[in-house]
Amino acid sequence: MKRVLIIGIGAGDPGHLTLQAAAAIAGTDVFFLLDKGAEKEDLIRLRREIIDAHARDPHRTVQVTDPERDRTSPAYTEAVADWRSRRADVYAGLISDELRENETGAFLVWGDPALYDSTIAIVEEVAARGVAFDYEVIPGISSVSALAARHRTSLTRVARPVRITTGRRLAGDLEGADDVVVMLDAHCAFAETPQAADAEIFWGAYVGTADEILISGRVRDVADEIKRARADARARKGWVMDSYLLRRPAR
Amino acid sequence: MKRVLIIGIGAGDPGHLTLQAAAAIAGTDVFFLLDKGAEKEDLIRLRREIIDAHARDPHRTVQVTDPERDRTSPAYTEAVADWRSRRADVYAGLISDELRENETGAFLVWGDPALYDSTIAIVEEVAARGVAFDYEVIPGISSVSALAARHRTSLTRVARPVRITTGRRLAGDLEGADDVVVMLDAHCAFAETPQAADAEIFWGAYVGTADEILISGRVRDVADEIKRARADARARKGWVMDSYLLRRPAR
Numbered sequence: 001m002k003r004v005l006i007i008g009i010g011a012g013d014p015g016h017l018t019l020q021a022a023a024a025i026a027g028t029d030v031f032f033l034l035d036k037g038a039e040k041e042d043l044i045r046l047r048r049e050i051i052d053a054h055a056r057d058p059h060r061t062v063q064v065t066d067p068e069r070d071r072t073s074p075a076y077t078e079a080v081a082d083w084r085s086r087r088a089d090v091y092a093g094l095i096s097d098e099l100r101e102n103e104t105g106a107f108l109v110w111g112d113p114a115l116y117d118s119t120i121a122i123v124e125e126v127a128a129r130g131v132a133f134d135y136e137v138i139p140g141i142s143s144v145s146a147l148a149a150r151h152r153t154s155l156t157r158v159a160r161p162v163r164i165t166t167g168r169r170l171a172g173d174l175e176g177a178d179d180v181v182v183m184l185d186a187h188c189a190f191a192e193t194p195q196a197a198d199a200e201i202f203w204g205a206y207v208g209t210a211d212e213i214l215i216s217g218r219v220r221d222v223a224d225e226i227k228r229a230r231a232d233a234r235a236r237k238g239w240v241m242d243s244y245l246l247r248r249p250a251r
Numbered sequence: 252m253k254r255v256l257i258i259g260i261g262a263g264d265p266g267h268l269t270l271q272a273a274a275a276i277a278g279t280d281v282f283f284l285l286d287k288g289a290e291k292e293d294l295i296r297l298r299r300e301i302i303d304a305h306a307r308d309p310h311r312t313v314q315v316t317d318p319e320r321d322r323t324s325p326a327y328t329e330a331v332a333d334w335r336s337r338r339a340d341v342y343a344g345l346i347s348d349e350l351r352e353n354e355t356g357a358f359l360v361w362g363d364p365a366l367y368d369s370t371i372a373i374v375e376e377v378a379a380r381g382v383a384f385d386y387e388v389i390p391g392i393s394s395v396s397a398l399a400a401r402h403r404t405s406l407t408r409v410a411r412p413v414r415i416t417t418g419r420r421l422a423g424d425l426e427g428a429d430d431v432v433v434m435l436d437a438h439c440a441f442a443e444t445p446q447a448a449d450a451e452i453f454w455g456a457y458v459g460t461a462d463e464i465l466i467s468g469r470v471r472d473v474a475d476e477i478k479r480a481r482a483d484a485r486a487r488k489g490w491v492m493d494s495y496l497l498r499r500p501a502r
Contacts, residue, residue, distance in 0.1 A: 008400070013271065018392060020266030080409045114399035114406045115413075121405065137403045139396035141269060145259070148365035149390035154372065155365045156415065158331045159435075161424050162366075165412035173412050184410075 002099050002133035005106040008113045008140020013208030014050055016141040024138050025054040028106040032094045034066035047108050062098045084118055088125040095131055112142035116183055143243050144181050150214055151202040178248040191223040196246055205233055205242035253350050253384040256357040259364050259391015264459030265301055267392040275389050276305040279357040283345045285317035298359050313349045335369055339376040346382055363393035367434055394494050395432050401465055402453040429499040442474040447497055456484055456493035
């Protein structure tokens with residue numbers, strides 16, 4: 001049987017790798033590297049460093065171009081579903097053609113494979129198409145955990161919930177919630193959402209890396225500073241990955 | 252200056268430890284072990300194994316009894332606040348008396364210090380009392396990440412949010428939410444909450460350990476099986492730590 005591992009490798013700091021993930025990498029015959037375009041070159045390099053540090057000798061790497069999502073489509077969910085299906089074609093090819101019987105292949109996923117990552121769903125889709133393999137998921141430090149740790153704050157208050165959501169949904173998901181983590185926010189929704197103005201924000205970009213930027217304070221006081229820092233960093237590096245926690249006074 | 256580390260050590264599998272956490276343990280002079288009573292002996296043993304595997308020679312350990320929470324009080328938040336303050340007394344004593352200048356002391360926290368753990372808040376309270384030290388938080392694999400990985404499922408669907416909450420709040424937090432993670436549920440709220448009956452549940456106890464139990468399915472089909480498995484395990488081991496994801500069809 002072929003074996004596929006979906007390995008969470010943490011949020012950007014090579015030290016986020018777990019011992020379990022390091023052992024899984026050491027047990028991998030083939031690494032599937034999905035090139036997502038020039039803007040993520042830093043991440044590809046960091047992933048290669050992790051492989052170099054932990055993989056066994058010999059191992060193979062197969063690099064392919066990950067299909068791009070149609071970012072012009074207004075139908076976000078449908079565009080992502082179509083993108084996922086095209087990615088499944090690519091992943092099915094990798095597992096069918098590049099992985100031999102009794103070998104282990106691995107996809108290395110930034111953060112935690114359970115949070116806003118589609119690798120599990122894509123691999124499930126490949127399995128549903130009848131490609132024969134076993135697979136396993138290894139959890140990783142999410143960018144949310146890394147953000148909270150670097151700000152030395154908790155995501156949850158005593159006996160209270162936390163919501164994890166996207167920039168697009170922030171206004172709605174702030175309703176009735178006092179602790180909200182936002183990922184995938186390209187438009188600084190915190191600054192455009194009146195209900196967020198009095199919240200405390202704990203914002204971070206490139207968390208855990210040498211480029212890390214951390215800003216916290218009341219949204220009304222620091223929103224402009226965050227927007228500026230984010231735009232500057234994006235211009236300098238060509239890409240930005242950020243997330244934030246909003247915390248309102250408990251009612 | 253004294254240095255205090257709050258180190259997330261993962262959800263029960265020693266392999267959850269990150270390289271960063273292992274290095275932090277190797278750099279620690281004094282480990283503060285808080286004995287929470289007989290029911291958690293397995294966890295104390297596992298923590299000692301982690302220290303034995305990664306700490307430097309020599310190192311010190313200081314074991315104290317963590318004050319107990321008044322579980323008879325109906326005022327949950329106040330009881331927890333009082334408990335926190337008594338714990339701060341204990342932690343302040345440890346940092347003042349057991350940690351010398353320029354030494355590093357560490358609290359090892361199960362899961363991720365950012366999720367339903369009060370160590371950060373207690374250490375903040377100690378600092379606010381004027382005890383002089385620096386501190387740092389090292390993220391860990393949360394039981395939520397471990398649960399999702401073992402069930403090979405994602406916590407989030409495309410562009411959709413997830414809520415993390417407690418058993419006590421489940422009924423309210425299911426309003427308007429399709430993906431809800433529940434922690435700290437001693438009363439199997441999923442089985443008592445009518446709105447949950449049609450949800451899919453991904454339940455796990457002792458996730459990542461040799462005692463791991465995983466059950467998934469529709470709540471109405473597996474609720475009794477989970478309640479039985481949970482009660483049996485609790486009777487056998489004297490304690491149980493479990494969590495679950497509820498997923499309803501996307502509206």
